[in-house]
Amino acid sequence: xFRFLRVNMADKTCVFEDVPEEYAGLGGRALTSTIVAREVNxxxxxxxxxxxxxxxxxxxxxxxxxxxxRISVGCKSPLTEGIKESNSGGQPGGHLARLGILAIIxxxxxxxxxxxxxxxxxxxxxxxxxxxxxxxxxxxVEKLVGQYGKKCSYVxxxxxxxxxxxxxxxxxxxxxxxxxxxxxxxxxxAVMGSKGLKAIIIDPEGGQTPPIADAEAFKAAAKRFxxxxxxxxxxxxxxxxxxxxxxxxxxxxxxGLPTRNFTVGRFExxxxxxxxxxxxxxxxxxxxxVVAHGCMSGCIIRCSxxxxxxxxxxxxxxxxxxxxxxxxxxxxIDDLDLICTFDHMCDDYGVDTIDVGVAIGVAMAGGGIxxxxxxxxxxxxxxxxxxxxxxxxxxxxxxTTGRVFGVRRxxxxxxxxxxxxxxxxxxxxxxTYATTPMGADHTAGYAVTANILSCGGxxxxxxxxxxxxxxxxxxxxxxxxxxxxxxxxxxxxxxxIPDALPAIVDMLNAKFGWKLTGDDxxxxxxxxxxxxxxxxRRAGITExxxxxxxxxxxxxxxxxxxxxxxxxxxxxxxxxxIKR
Numbered sequence: 001x002f003r004f005l006r007v008n009m010a011d012k013t014c015v016f017e018d019v020p021e022e023y024a025g026l027g028g029r030a031l032t033s034t035i036v037a038r039e040v041n042x043x044x045x046x047x048x049x050x051x052x053x054x055x056x057x058x059x060x061x062x063x064x065x066x067x068x069x070r071i072s073v074g075c076k077s078p079l080t081e082g083i084k085e086s087n088s089g090g091q092p093g094g095h096l097a098r099l100g101i102l103a104i105i106x107x108x109x110x111x112x113x114x115x116x117x118x119x120x121x122x123x124x125x126x127x128x129x130x131x132x133x134x135x136x137x138x139x140x141v142e143k144l145v146g147q148y149g150k151k152c153s154y155v156x157x158x159x160x161x162x163x164x165x166x167x168x169x170x171x172x173x174x175x176x177x178x179x180x181x182x183x184x185x186x187x188x189x190a191v192m193g194s195k196g197l198k199a200i201i202i203d204p205e206g207g208q209t210p211p212i213a214d215a216e217a218f219k220a221a222a223k224r225f226x227x228x229x230x231x232x233x234x235x236x237x238x239x240x241x242x243x244x245x246x247x248x249x250x251x252x253x254x255x256g257l258p259t260r261n262f263t264v265g266r267f268e269x270x271x272x273x274x275x276x277x278x279x280x281x282x283x284x285x286x287x288x289x290v291v292a293h294g295c296m297s298g299c300i301i302r303c304s305x306x307x308x309x310x311x312x313x314x315x316x317x318x319x320x321x322x323x324x325x326x327x328x329x330x331x332x333i334d335d336l337d338l339i340c341t342f343d344h345m346c347d348d349y350g351v352d353t354i355d356v357g358v359a360i361g362v363a364m365a366g367g368g369i370x371x372x373x374x375x376x377x378x379x380x381x382x383x384x385x386x387x388x389x390x391x392x393x394x395x396x397x398x399x400t401t402g403r404v405f406g407v408r409r410x411x412x413x414x415x416x417x418x419x420x421x422x423x424x425x426x427x428x429x430x431x432t433y434a435t436t437p438m439g440a441d442h443t444a445g446y447a448v449t450a451n452i453l454s455c456g457g458x459x460x461x462x463x464x465x466x467x468x469x470x471x472x473x474x475x476x477x478x479x480x481x482x483x484x485x486x487x488x489x490x491x492x493x494x495x496x497i498p499d500a501l502p503a504i505v506d507m508l509n510a511k512f513g514w515k516l517t518g519d520d521x522x523x524x525x526x527x528x529x530x531x532x533x534x535x536x537r538r539a540g541i542t543e544x545x546x547x548x549x550x551x552x553x554x555x556x557x558x559x560x561x562x563x564x565x566x567x568x569x570x571x572x573x574x575x576x577x578i579k580r
Contacts, residue, residue, distance in 0.1 A: 002102040002210070005125055007118060009195045010049070010108035014118070014125035019102055025512075027059035029085040029482035030528045031103055032074025036083055037531045039105075042539035046078035046187070047164055047194040053106040055155070055200075058485015061097030062210055063218065065507055066226045067487040069094035069296045071172065077186035079166045079355070079397055080414040080439040082536040086188045087443070087482055089295040089304070090172030090181035091153035092200070096120075097485075098207030110196025115162075117144075117199040122206035130198040133162070136348045136385060137171045137179040140199060145177055148201050154179065155200035158350025159385045161189035165395035167355040168193060171347065174295045174304070180317045180344075181295050181304075184352035185416065185441060187397075213513035221506035228500035229300055232493040234455065239303035239489055240292040242275030244321040247420075247448075248328075249274045251321075254452050254461065255559045256425035258418075259329040261365045262411050265425050265557045269334025273324050277336055278307065287312020301489050307340050316344040319353070322442070325420035326357025331364060332372035342381060349385045355397035356384070358417035362398050363390075366405025409551050414439035414541065423548055423564045424557040426451045426461045430564050431471035435546050435574040437532035443488055445475035449495055456495030464566050472574050476525035483524060484508070530578055543580075546571055 044050035071093030077084035115133035168189030171179035289308035305318035383391020398417035402410030416439030423430025428447025
């Protein structure tokens with residue numbers, strides 16, 4: 001049933017093909033990274049014709065497994081110059097799986113100035129000129145819905161992607177057809193823009209649930225996995241009530257909330273931008289506000305609330321913790337409504353909230369934007385859509401902004417900005433930042449679990465002992481979770497509830513007729529990471545890039561006054577199964 005769809009932007013061909021044997025049994029991140037590693041020249045220009053853009057749902061997409069409809073996007077990143085897998089929720093992943101499309105592989109580039117959109121349906125695909133070029137995501141989707149209807153899901157880039165800014169994201173529509181779920185990191189939107197592909201329209205009509213080898217066994221395993229998610233306190237209540245923003249107060253208390261460009265680990269205004277405040281205002285304002293909202297079909301965690309303005313009208317989705325942090329404490333702003341406006345602007349223009357938000361704080365450190373000046377940030381943000389010089393600078397992310405403004409303290413690894421956890425106070429995530437092939441990325445190995453949340457064990461966040469092993473194990477597990485198509489937040493239950501991982505393995509076995517064990521999940525994760533590291537080495541990204549900026553080891557961060565003291569030699573042991 002499953003096939004690849006190859007789309008050539010130069011000659012406008014769309015061809016369905018059988019899945020080659022070397023890709024059998026892969027999905028999500030495992031598939032995007034393997035295709036990129038085998039079919040993309042590692043030294044190619046990321047925004048040129050030799051790069052490829054790959055969309056792949058996970059192995060459990062379109063089944064009745066809870067929280068399994070995410071989608072992976074892969075390419076060579078114009079931000080890191082290495083391999084990239086960026087992950088998103090929304091409806092398109094499940095719709096592609098229902099159509100039996102294991103991957104869309106976009107090749108070559110259209111002529112300069114041409115903009116096309118890809119129409120995908122059951123057994124059909126074609127490129128047509130796009131009438132929504134020049135529009136940002138919300139206006140583009142509104143116009144596309146008027147043309148194609150509400151039954152479809154939509155994948156778009158905003159003006160940032162058209163400008164090929166290296167922090168540009170790709171937007172995926174949610175259940176209400178709002179383009180506010182994003183493959184945000186690594187500049188994947190710039191790659192889509194470089195190919196002249198403005199939008200993808202996915203019509204799931206006629207699609208069906210993928211064939212399942214043992215339907216009864218699958219149903220039983222899915223029920224067990226759902227039970228794990230609905231009994232764990234984080235996945236059953238914490239995330240639904242407060243979103244990932246529940247972490248603001250937690251990280252403040254832990255002294256790991258990076259404030260004013262990583263100069264201190266606590267923020268005086270943390271309560272005003274917390275998940276608790278987000279929940280309170282949503283309930284008080286009512287109207288179109290929603291607590292406990294799922295971004296995709298099958299979501300039972302429901303962390304993506306809807307934030308209303310003072311009149312109860314839709315203002316934004318609930319910002320993720322990382323978004324609240326970078327536009328809030330990092331930039332010395334404690335206005336929740338303003339931060340939600342910035343979040344909505346990022347969704348509309350199509351940029352990664354983390355790299356742009358961190359760039360804002362770095363610009364403040366360099367004198368390019370007054371510290372804590374929300375109005376100045378607003379004007380700078382508008383410039384992303386308008387194509388102003390400052391807008392283009394911050395739209396290209398933190399590393400570019402740091403260079404332009406001559407800032408010494410630039411929190412990046414491999415060109416990608418650090419997210420919302422200070423590695424001096426949460427050292428396990430610091431190992432992940434330094435070593436993941438993706439560039440600084442908390443989701444690649446979320447050591448906050450054991451460092452801060454006592455989930456899956458306890459590892460003291462302020463000490464170096466145990467951090468390498470913690471990050472290694474989580475990076476392996478995450479690579480597998482991304483390949484299955486599961487939401488990262490399912491990891492809380494997987495780590496704490498003994499039956500959660502066996503239930504996932506049993507679902508895979510029941511669907512495909514496999515005989516996997518838990519060890520095979522580890523093997524898959526190692527295989528994915530080995531493939532990604534190999535691509536980066538061939539691209540010229542050596543072990544010398546696997547480190548944090550030196551200010552993290554030189555400058556103690558208050559209140560604990562700790563440094564990141566894990567040595568480069570110790571970091572080299574993270575992927576200890578790979579021969580050096």
